[in-house]
Amino acid sequence: MWTYLIRRAIQSVFVLFIVMSVCFCAMRLMPGNMWTLSIGMTEEQIQYANEQKHLFGLDLPIYQQYFRWVNDLLRGNFGLDYYHTPISSYIWGYFWNSFYLLGTSFLIALLIAIPWGIYNSKRQDGLSDKLGLILSLVGYSIPVFVLGHWLQEIFAFKLFWFPPSSMHAPNKKGDWVDLIYHMVLPVATVTIGLIAYYMKMVRTSMIEVLPSEFLSLARAKGASERRVTYRHALRVAVVPVITIIMLDLPTLISGAAVVENVFNWGGIGSLAVFSAQSRNYPVLLMIILIISAFVVVANFLADLLYTIVDPRVKIHRKSVLRR
The missing domain is CATH 1.10.3720.10 (MetI-like)
Incomplete structure (x- = not known):
């Protein structure tokens, strides 16, 4: 019985890992973001958008973004949303x-x-x-x-x-x-x-x-x-x-x-x-x-x-x- 429980637990963790990885890649590869959606194309606004992308690491290769995200997640850090608010401060409510x-x-x-x-x-x-x-x-x-x-x-x-x-x-x-x-x-x-x-x-x-x-x-x-x-x-x-x-x-x-x-x-x-x-x-x-x-x-x-x-x-x- 315990062997079966351990096997099912490992399968569950593996499934969750696959879902997590696929969803992360899909989100990162999705075109556009909230800044390009809401901001015009003036010089100052383009500069602000680039600063925000750099702040959130969106200008890094996708594999680096993924490892940073997983590392934060394992430490219980859900990160910031795009309004610079900690996600864990409100998502559980x-x-x-x-x-x-x-x-x-x-x-x-x-x-x-x-x-x-x-x-x-x-x-x-x-x-x-x-x-x-x-x-x-x-x-x-x-x-x-x-x-x-x-x-x-x-x-x-x-x-x-x-x-x-x-x-x-x-x-x-x-x-x-x-x-x-x-x-x-x-x-x-x-x-x-x-x-x-x-x-x-x-x-x-x-x-x-x-x-x-x-x-x-x-x-x-x-x-x-x-x-x-x-x-x-x-x-x-x-x-x-x-x-x-x-x-x-x-x-x-x-x-x-x-x-x-x-x-x-x-x-x-x-x-x-x-x-x-x-x-x-x-x-x-x-x-x-x-x-x-x-x-x-x-x-x-x-x-x-x-x-x-x-x-x-x-x-x-x-x-x-x-x-």
């Missing part, structure tokens, strides 16, 4: 804002989608199952920016139940109750699509597992139907669901970036859009690195979770390692 939004949406979606998917799998073609399939198709088909504007129009501008945007009222920064109040609409926007998607996945996976012989054996041994469903069937059915969820993490994060811009939520997605528009490439590069590290670590933890929820995975890996 944006990251945690996105984490609150995505984490809350993800948790609510799982708490609703898993029981609903299990219920519908055991009552195929029933009213709840038909209604669930229709809602999942509608919920997953509507783009998040359209859904977000609909919720804003109905619950913020017409009913006045919730604020239309921002994270806090102007005089209530740091108030958790006010933060939760402002989270309702963006969380609902993300959650609706996730519930539709996850419910359908759980339902499909459970339908495939329920006729299995090992469940009939468990019933023959006297196990209750509740135990058969949640103790045995769900542990097997959840494995492909975890795989798909982990593979969809980048899509989920990109969708959250759209929601953040709709609701003016100060998350990592809105920061990435602003950095791309202003060509503030050091910030954009660190955002890509943080998201990539998050996805790699999440997939690594999911891979470990397989051995807990499904003993067959552990047995298969032991046999592979012996070979």
Whole structure:
């Protein structure tokens, strides 16, 4: 088991290194920068642009830029953005804002989608199952920016139940109750699509597992139907669901970036859009690195979770390692 863990950890680090290197080269080879974008061609402005390029090392060969960047990164130095502000002084605040939004949406979606998917799998073609399939198709088909504007129009501008945007009222920064109040609409926007998607996945996976012989054996041994469903069937059915969820993490994060811009939520997605528009490439590069590290670590933890929820995975890996 430990051999497998070490091997997976090395693979994760290697993947992260490849992503980091490719993104760095892509950023550095991209034409233009924020100075050539916003500055005219007067003599003084050209001189200022050249000074800024020299200050940030953009006039060095790309391999020297890369080694300098990696050296700073290994020491925990994220460097300066093109406005001469330390990136580490603000990027983590944006990251945690996105984490609150995505984490809350993800948790609510799982708490609703898993029981609903299990219920519908055991009552195929029933009213709840038909209604669930229709809602999942509608919920997953509507783009998040359209859904977000609909919720804003109905619950913020017409009913006045919730604020239309921002994270806090102007005089209530740091108030958790006010933060939760402002989270309702963006969380609902993300959650609706996730519930539709996850419910359908759980339902499909459970339908495939329920006729299995090992469940009939468990019933023959006297196990209750509740135990058969949640103790045995769900542990097997959840494995492909975890795989798909982990593979969809980048899509989920990109969708959250759209929601953040709709609701003016100060998350990592809105920061990435602003950095791309202003060509503030050091910030954009660190955002890509943080998201990539998050996805790699999440997939690594999911891979470990397989051995807990499904003993067959552990047995298969032991046999592979012996070979």
